[in-house]
Amino acid sequence: MPQGANPKREREYEELKERFKEEGRYKGREKEVASRIVNKQRAQFGETQEEKRKDREGKSPDRGLPIANYQHLTIEQITEKLHSLSKKELSQIRDYEKHHKNRSTLVVELDRMANP
Numbered sequence: 337m338p339q340g341a342n343p344k345r346e347r348e349y350e351e352l353k354e355r356f357k358e359e360g361r362y363k364g365r366e367k368e369v370a371s372r373i374v375n376k377q378r379a380q381f382g383e384t385q386e387e388k389r390k391d392r393e394g395k396s397p398d399r400g401l402p403i404a405n406y407q408h409l410t411i412e413q414i415t416e417k418l419h420s421l422s423k424k425e426l427s428q429i430r431d432y433e434k435h436h437k438n439r440s441t442l443v444v445e446l447d448r449m450a451n452p
Contacts, residue, residue, distance in 0.1 A: 341378065349374045381408055401432055411442050418449055426450045 341349075352370035356362050362369045378384050398406040402425040403417050418426065430446040433439065 341374070342383070345374050345378060345383070348377070398432065401429060403429065406432070407436070411439060414442060415445060418445070423450050 349370050352373055353366050356366040356369060375384075379387055382388065402421055403409070403414065406414070406429070409417075414429075418429070421429070426446055426449055430443060430450065433442055433446065
């Protein structure tokens with residue numbers, strides 16, 4: 337694990353590595369695969385130095401959206417928050433979703449709410 341990883345990510349890394357060994361998966365590459373998985377999660381959740389730098393510089397992709405930390409939320413969490421948004425805000429969320437994750441169920445729900 338790279339320096340700066342929080343204890344939660346360290347624990348996830350150790351658990352993945354042990355599970356891979358027990359299951360006989362990725363023989364000889366357990367550490368590498370576990371590390372890649374955890375590092376990908378760190379990047380997705382803005383925990384890497386690069387992601388923190390982007391956020392400081394205002395280049396975070398979900399900056400300015402009406403739902404805070406949008407890129408880290410599940411469809412269910414997002415759907416719960418949609419009812420309090422205006423049509424303009426719904427359109428903004430839809431455009432972001434379409435150009436980034438493009439989750440079809442969420443895009444359909446946003447279309448339905450914007451055009452009742």
